[in-house]
Amino acid sequence: MSASDDSGIRVTGSLVIPASELSWRFSRSSGPGGQGVNTTDSRVELMWDAGASTVLSRVQRERLVERLGNRLVDGVLTIAASEHRHQLRNREAARERLAALVADAVRAPAPPRRATKPTRGSTERRLRAKQRRTDIKRMRRRPTD
Known part of the structure; x- marks a missing residue:
């Protein structure tokens, strides 16, 4: 994704x-320069x-407009x-920024996450941690007569 030559x-x-x-358009910058x-x-x-670009496919153009619509x-x-x-x-810097922005916009979306059940071990660890917390809070209580 690097900027290129002419x-x-x-x-x-x-x-x-x-x-x-x-x-390109050039103007006076407001930053440092002496x-x-x-x-x-x-x-x-x-x-x-x-x-109006000729290098984008229909799908790439739709993705770009959808993701960068507020910047266009x-x-x-x-x-x-x-x-x-x-x-x-x-x-x-402008070339590099344009390349990164367009590459990110035309990238295909990641596949959707497939839902899975928690493992037995993770469920047991979660319940043990909850029980430890319960015990800690029980020890803080005032003893009843």
Whole structure:
């Protein structure tokens, strides 16, 4: 799940978002940077139109919209990065964040848990622990005449 080069962003082994589907916007960052902070456009916004993407299958697109629906604006996913002082490092951070977010969203759900009965040993241990607790509380009581 690492960010990639100019050819796009590798999300999973088979899913690669091509660079042609990505758009970038740069602005001034509000963080550290010394004298250059007022002149350097180091903040990065990476936009990807997931709704119109050609690399997603129908199932992947449905999962992505369902899981990231609150982050999508008209089908466009926007990632902002401004934690680094250099635009190049912020670009890399945005690529990595997009790859991780999309990989997590398109991952198939885990199989449902199959209910099982507790083992005899676990039931016995639970009942012994309850009895010990009962005995402790009984010893705390005031003796009756």
